[in-house]
Amino acid sequence: MCLGIPGEIDEIDGTEALVDFGGAEKWVRVDIVGDQISPGDYVLTHAGFAIRKIPEHEVERTVELYEAAIEDDRTSLADRRTEPAAAAEPAHGGEQP
Amino acid sequence: MTAGGPADSGADELTFRDPERADALRARLESLVDRADDSIRIVHVCGTHEQTIAEFGLRSILPDGLTVAMGPGCPVCVTDSAEVDEAVTLAESGKLVATYGDMLDVPGGDRSLAAVRDAGGDVEVVYSAADAVSLAAETDQEVVFFGVGFETTAAPTASVLRNDPPANFSVLSAHKYVPPAMDVVAAHPNTRVDGFLAAGNAATITGTEVFEPIAGTHDLPVVVGGFEPLDVLYALVELVEAIADDEPAVVNAYPRCVSATGNQAAQTALWDVFERVEGEWRGIAAVPDATLAIRPEYAAYDARERFDIEVDRDSETTECICGDIMAGHAAPRECPLFGEECTPASPVGACMVSDEGPCRIRQTFGEVRQ
Amino acid sequence: MSADDEAETLTAAHGAGRAEMRSFLSETVLERLGDPIADGVGLPALDDGAVLPDGDRSLVVTTDSHVVDPPVFPGGDLGRLGVAGTVNDLAAMGAVEPLTLTCGLVVEAGTPTDRIETILDSMAETAEECGVSVQTGDTKVLPPDDLDGIVLNTTGIGRIPRGEQLTSDGLSPGDRLLVTGPVGQHGIALLAAREGFDFETDLRSDVAPVNHLVAAAREAGTVTAATDPTRGGLATALTELAARSGVGLVAEDRAVPVSGATDSAAAVLGLDPKTVACEGRMVLGVAPEDAESVLDAVRATPGGEQAALIGDAVDDHTGRVVVDTGIGQRYLTEPSGQQLPRIC
Numbered sequence: 187m188c189l190g191i192p193g194e195i196d197e198i199d200g201t202e203a204l205v206d207f208g209g210a211e212k213w214v215r216v217d218i219v220g221d222q223i224s225p226g227d228y229v230l231t232h233a234g235f236a237i238r239k240i241p242e243h244e245v246e247r248t249v250e251l252y253e254a255a256i257e258d259d260r261t262s263l264a265d266r267r268t269e270p271a272a273a274a275e276p277a278h279g280g281e282q283p
Numbered sequence: 284m285t286a287g288g289p290a291d292s293g294a295d296e297l298t299f300r301d302p303e304r305a306d307a308l309r310a311r312l313e314s315l316v317d318r319a320d321d322s323i324r325i326v327h328v329c330g331t332h333e334q335t336i337a338e339f340g341l342r343s344i345l346p347d348g349l350t351v352a353m354g355p356g357c358p359v360c361v362t363d364s365a366e367v368d369e370a371v372t373l374a375e376s377g378k379l380v381a382t383y384g385d386m387l388d389v390p391g392g393d394r395s396l397a398a399v400r401d402a403g404g405d406v407e408v409v410y411s412a413a414d415a416v417s418l419a420a421e422t423d424q425e426v427v428f429f430g431v432g433f434e435t436t437a438a439p440t441a442s443v444l445r446n447d448p449p450a451n452f453s454v455l456s457a458h459k460y461v462p463p464a465m466d467v468v469a470a471h472p473n474t475r476v477d478g479f480l481a482a483g484n485a486a487t488i489t490g491t492e493v494f495e496p497i498a499g500t501h502d503l504p505v506v507v508g509g510f511e512p513l514d515v516l517y518a519l520v521e522l523v524e525a526i527a528d529d530e531p532a533v534v535n536a537y538p539r540c541v542s543a544t545g546n547q548a549a550q551t552a553l554w555d556v557f558e559r560v561e562g563e564w565r566g567i568a569a570v571p572d573a574t575l576a577i578r579p580e581y582a583a584y585d586a587r588e589r590f591d592i593e594v595d596r597d598s599e600t601t602e603c604i605c606g607d608i609m610a611g612h613a614a615p616r617e618c619p620l621f622g623e624e625c626t627p628a629s630p631v632g633a634c635m636v637s638d639e640g641p642c643r644i645r646q647t648f649g650e651v652r653q
Numbered sequence: 654m655s656a657d658d659e660a661e662t663l664t665a666a667h668g669a670g671r672a673e674m675r676s677f678l679s680e681t682v683l684e685r686l687g688d689p690i691a692d693g694v695g696l697p698a699l700d701d702g703a704v705l706p707d708g709d710r711s712l713v714v715t716t717d718s719h720v721v722d723p724p725v726f727p728g729g730d731l732g733r734l735g736v737a738g739t740v741n742d743l744a745a746m747g748a749v750e751p752l753t754l755t756c757g758l759v760v761e762a763g764t765p766t767d768r769i770e771t772i773l774d775s776m777a778e779t780a781e782e783c784g785v786s787v788q789t790g791d792t793k794v795l796p797p798d799d800l801d802g803i804v805l806n807t808t809g810i811g812r813i814p815r816g817e818q819l820t821s822d823g824l825s826p827g828d829r830l831l832v833t834g835p836v837g838q839h840g841i842a843l844l845a846a847r848e849g850f851d852f853e854t855d856l857r858s859d860v861a862p863v864n865h866l867v868a869a870a871r872e873a874g875t876v877t878a879a880t881d882p883t884r885g886g887l888a889t890a891l892t893e894l895a896a897r898s899g900v901g902l903v904a905e906d907r908a909v910p911v912s913g914a915t916d917s918a919a920a921v922l923g924l925d926p927k928t929v930a931c932e933g934r935m936v937l938g939v940a941p942e943d944a945e946s947v948l949d950a951v952r953a954t955p956g957g958e959q960a961a962l963i964g965d966a967v968d969d970h971t972g973r974v975v976v977d978t979g980i981g982q983r984y985l986t987e988p989s990g991q992q993l994p995r996i997c
Contacts, residue, residue, distance in 0.1 A: 189331060189484075189923050189995060190331075190435070190483075190484040190487070190510065190540070191920055191921050193917075201446075204853060207917040207918070207920065207921050208913060208916070208917040208920075209854065209912070209913030209914035209915070209916060209917040209918070210852050210854045210856065210914050210915075210917040210918035210921060211852065211853040211854045212850070212851065212852050212853060212854075212921060213851065213853070214411075215411070215413050215439070215442065217442055217446070217548075218438050218439065218441075218442050218546065218548045218549040218552050219546075219548065220546035220547055220548035220549055230484070230487060230540050232435045232436065232439070232484060233383070233410065233411050233412070233432070233435070233436050233439055234410050234411025234412070234413055234414065234439065235411065235412075235413075235438070235439040235442065237435060237438065237484070237487050237488060237546060237549060238487045238540050238541075238546055240539055240540060241539070244538060244539030244540075245298065245539060247538060247539065248298075248299070248509075248514075248538070248539050249298065251517060251536070251538070252304055252308065252513055252517050253304075255308060255311060255517050255520045255521070256304065256307040256308055256311055258311065300978075300979065300980065302979040302980050305979075305980040305981075306980075337983060338925075338978070338983065339978045339980050339981055339983070340976070340977075340978050340980065340981025340982045340983035341980065341981050342981070343981040343982050343983065344980065344981045383994075383995075384923075384993030384994040384995060385993070385995055387993055388993075408848055408993060408994065410848075410850050410922075410994060512978075512980050512981075628673050646986070647986050647988075
């Protein structure tokens with residue numbers, strides 16, 4: 187699971203946004219996207235809810251990762267375990283006790 | 284299905300599906316597998332990974348010595364038969380049951396929701412938990428949303444409960460939480476797991492950090508991967524390299540959608556509404572802390588609190604080896620029912636029902652041997 | 654029938670145009686009806702229609718019963734669907750100039766008259782588009798308990814020079830596969846309209862007669878096989894061509910035309926456009942040396958602008974369809990069971 191579909195935000199109206207999935211457009215809920223979003227941003231959606239903003243530079247970074255894997259031009263595994271700070275809040279901030 | 288072209292920013296059709304890069308990643312995998320002492324067995328825990336692997340024919344290009352097996356990653360498949368029976372009972376008693384299309388044909392102990400609908404019961408397919416709320420707003424009838432799925436659909440269900448749904452709306456939760464099931468699979472004496480390919484979308488919600496204890500406890504790498512064919516191949520390279528180097532690390536191979544700590548807003552909603560309890564995963568076992576139950580604060584919207592639902596909890600089909608298949612112990616072909624009594628048109632077990640089910644995917648896509 | 658068999662009943666799958674229907678046809682219908690026809694095509698061929706030799710010509714006959722929910726949908730309605738479906742079945746047998754059509758209506762009592770008028774107007778309009786008219790018919794009205802909606806039966810008759818029929822068993826290894834336009838539009842538009850998934854995009858059915866495209870193709874080169882990809886979509890059409898012709902097919906995934914809106918709506922609904930119904934397309938087998946000229950001719954004909962060569966017949970994988978994704982290969986199988994949107 188699960189079927190995540192990326193799309194581009196056309197407009198935002200309260201807790202909903204009209205997202206263009208590459209031809210087909212649909213209103214989705216954006217109240218749990220967890221990021222500031224505005225028209226033109228790309229989001230990953232699932233079952234009618236946006237669940238993550240896809241930052242623009244991440245697509246480039248993905249391709250760089252592919253290339254690094256192909257070239258075996260790697261930083262050490264230990265380095266790659268550390269995530270660049272994508273979320274400022276502490277880990278498990280919303281986790282149940 | 285990943286049929287549509289990716290609509291990520293700056294991505295064109297080939298960004299994540301380029302045959303040349305795929306071939307280069309395959310070559311890299313081959314050299315890494317050659318370097319490893321033993322054959323390698325990776326278990327993925329995501330039906331959509333299986334879908335990508337099958338749809339793009341990735342198994343046809345995997346090197347010898349590398350097996351990618353399917354774990355308990357199909358939320359429809361692991362929905363317990365008794366949970367389906369509860370939804371069927373509610374629909375038969377005059378409630379409108381709304382659920383995802385995936386659940387309609389899933390057999391319960393006796394019948395499926397599709398059978399109830401064909402017999403005149405009110406069963407509606409919805410695309411989203413929010414659509415189920417809209418149905419409730421348009422009627423006086425009791426509307427029960429049969430919520431299935433992992434973190435990715437549980438967070439939306441939580442969100443609609445936190446936004447004052449109508450009084451005639453309730454949720455029958457069959458939502459599940461993935462990480463504890465990975466523990467069960469890794470600990471199972473009959474299952475060999477050299478590394479986990481973890482589900483990228485569920486990790487979008489939870490972040491990669493939830494996998495650290497799994498990597499630590501079972502001494503194996505966990506790589507979070509995306510769903511485009513190059514995402515999967517790249518994640519396999521990370522996994523095989525970590526296995527060959529004997530590094531039980533957690534690696535994020537899907538950073539465009541996943542962070543270390545995940546989606547805080549979604550987690551807040553998820554844990555505000557749900558708590559983790561022990562529950563049956565169809566065919567596998569009672570898994571501790573892996574079933575998402577609605578907290579008492581939201582009891583007014585909990586269908587199990589609102590209605591008296593009685594079902595027989597001991598009605599599994601015996602010959603079906605769904606459980607072994609989903610736990611990664613057995614392959615679909617090893618089941619005596621596979622392709623004979625159990626087909627997509629007339630499924631016996633949940634693995635054949637869902638488009639994400641390992642048996643269904645095997646039947647639908649087959650595999651071309653090179 | 655044994656006592657056990659008496660409990661068996663038909664399900665929706667038996668009429669859904671896929672594996673379940675084929676086994677019903679071969680085990681139940683062909684046991685009782687139909688004989689092979691010398692120099693023609695009879696029921697046992699299970700092709701798109703029958704070809705009945707008569708002197709130096711052959712009559713082509715086909716019949717279809719159409720039910721669609723909703724009866725008026727984006728891009729068409731039951732009337733257009735009936736006429737186009739029947740004209741296309743005739744064309745798939747080589748009869749590109751239909752002689753006449755029939756109209757059998759079975760209607761639920763209480764159906765508004767203007768709904769029937771809409772459907773009949775649409776039949777007349779579509780028939781005119783392909784140079785044919787409806788010349789006989791029948792109407793029955795049933796109580797609501799006995800029928801939900803409208804059933805439209807259309808029979809079509811065409812004529813061809815003897816021996817010039819097209820069939821679905823004529824492919825040889827080396828033949829190219831041509832599809833006359835983007836696939837999956839009808840099924841996705843209908844699913845979106847029926848289940849109320851609220852796409853803000855104009856998803857329209859492709860329902861249309863395509864006899865003129867088959868005519869253009871045959872004028873430009875040797876067409877070896879034809880079938881129209883309706884229920885089950887391209888996947889079922891290719892599977893049938895492979896099975897009946899006794900060849901394997903290799904389809905290039907990226908060559909299969911799919912409109913952007915259909916492709917992305919299908920992705921959102923979790924469906925593969927290759928397995929979703931078309932109602933205005935034809936799949937043709939073409940002799941390899943004529944493939945480019947046939948493609949050019951179809952593309953130059955209105956409605957065929959987006960035609961594409963999508964693959965080849967091969968001498969291995971007999972009876973099966975291989976999809977080459979550019980990365981790996983897999984078999985393409987036809988859908989089974991109900992097509993429902995997939996969320997998880």
